[in-house]
Amino acid sequence: MIFDILTIFPDLLESPLNESIIRRAREAGQVRIEITNIRDFAEDKHSMTDDRPFGGGEGMVMKPEPLTAALKSVRGKNEPGRVVLLSPQGRPYSQEVAEELSREKHLILVCGRYEGVDERFIAAAVDDEISIGDYILTGGELAAMVIIDSVTRLLPGVLGCADSAEKDTFSRQLLKHPQYTRPREFAGQEVPEILLSGDHERIENYRFLESVSRTMDRRPDLLQKEEFSKAEIKLLKKHQLYDKVKTLQKEH
Ligand code: 9D3
Numbered sequence: 001m002i003f004d005i006l007t008i009f010p011d012l013l014e015s016p017l018n019e020s021i022i023r024r025a026r027e028a029g030q031v032r033i034e035i036t037n038i039r040d041f042a043e044d045k046h047s048m049t050d051d052r053p054f055g056g057g058e059g060m061v062m063k064p065e066p067l068t069a070a071l072k073s074v075r076g077k078n079e080p081g082r083v084v085l086l087s088p089q090g091r092p093y094s095q096e097v098a099e100e101l102s103r104e105k106h107l108i109l110v111c112g113r114y115e116g117v118d119e120r121f122i123a124a125a126v127d128d129e130i131s132i133g134d135y136i137l138t139g140g141e142l143a144a145m146v147i148i149d150s151v152t153r154l155l156p157g158v159l160g161c162a163d164s165a166e167k168d169t170f171s172r173q174l175l176k177h178p179q180y181t182r183p184r185e186f187a188g189q190e191v192p193e194i195l196l197s198g199d200h201e202r203i204e205n206y207r208f209l210e211s212v213s214r215t216m217d218r219r220p221d222l223l224q225k226e227e228f229s230k231a232e233i234k235l236l237k238k239h240q241l242y243d244k245v246k247t248l249q250k251e252h
Helices: 011-018 020-027 064-077 095-101 119-125 141-152 161-169 200-218 220-225 230-238 242-251
Strands: 002-007 032-037 082-092 106-111 128-131
Touching (some): 020 032, 064 119, 082 095, 095 141, 128 141
């Protein structure tokens, strides 16, 4: 997979792309990530990439010509590629969208800044507009990082075998149960006795019930799609959780 990133702040992206799993994937040739500075494609002597909005109003708008020239330069280099604009007006990002993007050969991520991007560039060149959530960032760079991180880990061979089974944490919608490691006592808090018991069935049941309770408390919306087996329903009933789960599933 090839990622091209178009930005006016290339330095902002360097270090997160050179650590940990992304770095390993780059070194193994599983991903190629290239950063292009939009400012290098500004024609005027001040290298202007933004200007005041027609019709007036606050803030600046990214000019279409430098973006178009920057895009042309990465298009010439690699095969066509899907052009994704990161913007607050985009469709919401999710694991499903990450999986969709992971099937592409070449993604071109365009990072907006200022109040936005001239609409004519969007109309002429952008295939897809994505937002990573309902909060205000100062630009698209961190959103591009979120996409690269979440897509790269889905590519074949990037994660070890043990980790790739973990794909299932999102097909099963439940939140993870609490986890503990050594020491057995920390700051006056003990690890739950059951986890030290060696009784694997009781541990499984305990973890399942913890997962369901947490999901009910924190993310009742996730319970909507969840389906429980006969044995799980029996267990939920035994712990007086089943009626509550059913009610939450109807509410969301
Ligand atoms: C309405 C006035 N502006 C807020 C001060 C709107 C606005 C313009 C530009 C808000 C954010 C931005 C910059 N953000 C992005 O480029 C961005 C973003 C985001 O802010 N939230 C979630 N996902 C994304 S993807 C790109």
